[in-house]
Amino acid sequence: MKQVLLIDESSVFRDYIRNKLDSKRVSTEIGVGMLDSLSKMRSLMPDLVIIDYNTSKEFLFDLLDGKKQDPNAKDIPVVMLEQKMEPNDVARLAPYGIKKILPKPLKIDQLFQVITSILRVEFDIDTTPCILEARVNDNIIFVEIAQGLNREKIDLLKYRMRELIGLYNLSFPKILVMMTDLSLSFIDGPNLELLMGSLLADASIRNKNVKLLTLDSFAREFIAGNPEYADIQVVTDLSKAIDSLLKDVGTADDASTVISERILTAGSPANITGGSLEMRFKSEIESLRSVARDIRIAVIDDDVVIRNVLHKTFQTIHANVDQYESGEAFFPKGLSVTYDLIFLDLMMPGMNGFDVLKKVKEAEIQTPIIVLSAISQREAVLKVLSSGVKSYMIKPLKPELILKKSIEVLQASL
Numbered sequence: 001m002k003q004v005l006l007i008d009e010s011s012v013f014r015d016y017i018r019n020k021l022d023s024k025r026v027s028t029e030i031g032v033g034m035l036d037s038l039s040k041m042r043s044l045m046p047d048l049v050i051i052d053y054n055t056s057k058e059f060l061f062d063l064l065d066g067k068k069q070d071p072n073a074k075d076i077p078v079v080m081l082e083q084k085m086e087p088n089d090v091a092r093l094a095p096y097g098i099k100k101i102l103p104k105p106l107k108i109d110q111l112f113q114v115i116t117s118i119l120r121v122e123f124d125i126d127t128t129p130c131i132l133e134a135r136v137n138d139n140i141i142f143v144e145i146a147q148g149l150n151r152e153k154i155d156l157l158k159y160r161m162r163e164l165i166g167l168y169n170l171s172f173p174k175i176l177v178m179m180t181d182l183s184l185s186f187i188d189g190p191n192l193e194l195l196m197g198s199l200l201a202d203a204s205i206r207n208k209n210v211k212l213l214t215l216d217s218f219a220r221e222f223i224a225g226n227p228e229y230a231d232i233q234v235v236t237d238l239s240k241a242i243d244s245l246l247k248d249v250g251t252a253d254d255a256s257t258v259i260s261e262r263i264l265t266a267g268s269p270a271n272i273t274g275g276s277l278e279m280r281f282k283s284e285i286e287s288l289r290s291v292a293r294d295i296r297i298a299v300i301d302d303d304v305v306i307r308n309v310l311h312k313t314f315q316t317i318h319a320n321v322d323q324y325e326s327g328e329a330f331f332p333k334g335l336s337v338t339y340d341l342i343f344l345d346l347m348m349p350g351m352n353g354f355d356v357l358k359k360v361k362e363a364e365i366q367t368p369i370i371v372l373s374a375i376s377q378r379e380a381v382l383k384v385l386s387s388g389v390k391s392y393m394i395k396p397l398k399p400e401l402i403l404k405k406s407i408e409v410l411q412a413s414l
Contacts, residue, residue: 002119005040007031007063008052008081013106017050019155020112022273024121034059037254038066041073048118053082057089077118079250081106092129108152126151134160136168137391137406140245143199145179149191158198165202167408174245175199179240184218192222196229207231211241295319295410296337300330300356301372302347306397313399314406327351331359339367341406346373368409372397 018028031037060277073262112123130150208231220234235241307323324330346353
């Protein structure tokens, strides 16, 4: 039986790859840390090593040095996955005989083409164009799907859902699936069924807590005609979808009055203390810290205090932060820089946050944006969410929650 050693931080990707390889009777081993990874290379002699460059440079090159010095392991082919690699790092990798370096966000079909060429094992990979993201605001998981339904990304969603439920300690998660631009037909039935299976895979998810936001008639008929999806509501309006999810939050007559408290704040759930939150996200923050020197963040806010809070927060993990005191300061200078994340205030003199969002969209900037604001009015919030913003955090901000939200948003794309 052929064998692959996977050295990776992300359980979502790791579990997906393991299942995919298992389906073709390819054994998968996981390398955890330097000593374990190198030991398994030497003892198992895998047919392929896949390394996610989501780790420190020291770890990577120490590992490759150890592999190169071992006569039995030195010729094992290696595939690297990387999000941002400097040219000098690419040059440093040259002597190690890396078979392929694949950029992230990863195209699944490219990865399996490489695996096929090395292992000589054919995989059936769906190449349908698809954008799929999952993120959390309080206890609601927002799932956005655009362009099409891709079976590989839908399969990945199952693991992402499990990760988010554990990350945020969601006892009874609520799910809002937004797929407003999709036009489906009967041939999409199997993929829609797979999507519903991924959404409902975790035992903690109840049908009544799942809402689908879509204008598509086939999707509506598909859900209505399947008893397995009873109590899942299909809606056509974002505002009504959010109101529906919030209707059991409390006794308020208008669910919008608690929107900032229950959906859009970065505050932790009531049963999580600061200490337990720090413990819960320690490993995730350490993972972010290991690559933070290569992470670049823009902060657009007229409040110098907020800018300093964000700067100091990310300074603790050695990330690079560029500060802009206004929308005018960000344009056009910010367009010449590739950012991993943008924090944006809504209410600023001159060019406000809504103006910035419009210009960002016109410039086709794909960088994820987290809006920071003291505003929690329902109309403003819905307008921001509809514009494609990844999250909305209400001021004042806590450093540990800023890091938590950053980790979530940076890992959102599937």
